[in-house]
Amino acid sequence: MRKAQPDNAELSPVERDFRPNDPEWHWLEHSDAPEVEAFLDAANAQHAAWFKPLKPLADALYHGHLARRELALSSLETALDHYTFYSETAADADYSRWWRYPNDNPEARECFFDVPARATGHDFYDIGDMALTPDEQWLAWTEDTQGDERFTLWIKALPNGDAQRVLDDIGPALCWAEDQHDARATLLFTHFDATQRPDSLWRLSLTLEDQIGTDTPQLIWREDDPEFWVGMDKTRSRRWIMLESASKDTSETHLIPADEPGAAPRCLHPREAGVEASIDHRPGFFYRLHNRAGAHFQLDVTPEDAALKSPDQADWKPLVAHRESVTIEGIDVFSWGLVLAERDHAQAQVTLRRLVFDAAHRPIGDSVLALPETPCSQMLEDAPHFATQTLRLREESFTQPPRWIELDLESGERRVIKTLPLYGDLTPDRLTSRRLWAKSADGEAVPVSIVMRADLAGQPLPTLLYGYGAYGDPQDPWFSIARLELLNRGVAFAVAHVRGGGERGEPWYLNGKMEHKENSFNDFLAARDALVAEGVSLPERIVAYGASAGGLLVGTCVNRAPQAFCAAVLDVPFVDVLRTMQNPDLPLTTAEYSEWGNPEAPEVAARIRGYSPVDNVTPQTYPALWIEGSWFDTRVAYWEPAKYYARVAQCQQGKAPVLLYTDMSSGHGGASGRFKAWRDAARQDAFILWALGLATSPGVPTANQHG
DSSP states (O other), X not given: OOOOOOOGGGSOHHHHHOOTTOTTOGGGGOTTSHHHHHHXXXXXXHHHHXXXXXXHHHHHHHHHHHHHSOSSEEOOOEEOSSXXXXXXXXXXXXXXXXXXXXXXXXXXXXXXXXHHHHHTTOSOOEEEEEEEXXXXXXXXXXXXXXXXXXXXXXXXXXXXXXXXXXXXXXXXXXXXXXXXXXXXXXEEEEXXXXXXXXXXXXXXXXXXXXXXXXXXXXXXXXXXXXTOEEEEEEOTTSSEEEEEEEOSSOEEEEEEETTOTTSOOEEEXXXXXXXXXXXXXXXXXXXXXXXXXXXXXXXXXXXXXXXXXXXXXXXXXXXXXXXXXXXXXXXXXETTEEEEEEEETTTTEEEEEEEEEOTTOOEEXXXXXXXXXXXXXXXXXXXXXXXXXXXXXXEEOSSSOOEEEEEETTTOOEXXXXXXXXXXXXXXXXXXXXXXXXXXXXXXXXXXXXXXXXXXXXXXXXXXXXXXXXXXXXXOOOOOTTHHHHHHTTOEEEEEOOBTBSTTOHHHHHTTSGGGTHXXXXXXXXXXXXXXXXXXXXXXXXXXXXXXXXXXXXXXXXHHOGGGOSEEEEESOOOOHHHHHTOTTXXXXXXXXXXXXXXXXXXXXHHHHTTOGGGGOOSBOOOEEEEEEETTOSSSOTHHHHHHHHHHHXXXXXXXXXXXXXXXXXXXXXXXXXXHHHHHHHHHHHHHHHHTTOOOSTTOOOOOTTO
């Protein structure tokens, strides 16, 4: 007798929609096909049904998070030439309102930009950039109301002028020139090509009156190489606008006088394959931070007049030489000298170094700003005034919430001007953090940071292991209020600082990209094993977490060592690497060739195929997987997590759930409003607690990690 077939409605989305003639699920790439949205809706419904018993826990996490933070917030006040500006967020608001007052009259404050009002009626809302005219009387901004990172330009008179729509479908970045005169001003902006690459810089001459008048936008510079993106920035001296075209490993810099935006750009740093450089300015001098002399960067200086007279003959002299032990990550230029951000390779720690010069550019001061603890994050906050003698610093660590320090450069006095408020019983003094070093497959020492409740230290704990490892982005210590909900329930949080990131400087990045990408995966698995060996983590209760390129890291490691984790969270994960890199018409692909390689070369395609998560799913027992995507995501298309979900669900030989949730109203960064973003994070945390065996809500299914 033939076995009765299940009703189609009882089938999972993967069982129902599998097409034998398309086993790789490429049909999911057709976003305009109704069956694609139907598949994602069905997966969301499956996800919701599985998650229903965990909803009370997610609600508790969400409300616990809210109870720990100050919901009504105000930013630091920043004085410009005429007005002091700051933002305030109401306790029940998703977005901030912006305020200003004359520098000499704090009582005359006025709201000039109501972001909550702008966001009303939109499921998604994001500000790309905000820019004030030099006289601080007009505001230009770009906004995205869909999540696809295509922006609209708006302008209004301050404080209460009507918002006027000026241009559609441009990039986010804006920069006012310094030529404002008689109601005329020039605004510079970026534009995207068909693959959403910022390929050109434009200037727009405006008449700033009741009704904005605009001339036809004029092209300043177009970049034809698909691997290069363009951008712009104005020096703190306000003398020059720097125009840059850069790939992942090569850059070129032109400049135009800030008060003559119609002048022809002058090339101060020509393109040279493999050489990255950034230019900055003090009256009389240009500075160039570059890696021509070595991978860790060197800082040069040249006289301004000579460089302008004959840029190709500029006499660049070393100011801070290349060193093997330190990477120079950036410079900030002031009238009195420079602040350098320098990363120590051995300690994986950034310090801020202050160099002071006299009028003849002779060094008269060289000091390092004190750190409150190590490891920690210390960074220079916005400092709009070129001649300021006061710096604002932001400091935080895995155990200490952010605080803002005002440093008086003349007296050396440090004054705390703000600390992020924190409520509840889990205070910083009840937390402890440490760093251990894992030994990777090639013998390299990989830093692993851990934070936990101090009273639980010394015993193995359920652990959430986070990793990223791409683009040279360092995962320096950061405090998270939401994380306290996990720590309070006995979870240890760990960060594997794998190669491909920038935690140990430029060499750390270079040894985790292209043909060295395997190091990232080996480092992450080595970090997991070191946590167990050191008695920090319970071997059967470790959840892996990765987002975007971190999703590639985690997806690959789950494919290769599924038994290493009881579960994994992959948030907007870059998992269909080979197919994406083979399609130059997709946003970001061509710009990523220098990160992953161009698969037109057979050996590169083979290398990428060897780790691309979608291409390496095999029949085996997978841990529980929570996979998230976003419908409007232009960085990692929604179909990447959807394909990975489908492939793993087909190959799953255990009983652990494989779940997909697609946010149908957001882009790569997820929800734009803070309350929805916190709700989303609480759902992920509820899943993590379930997987770690710490979920206590009635009706919650038992975590059966490996079937």
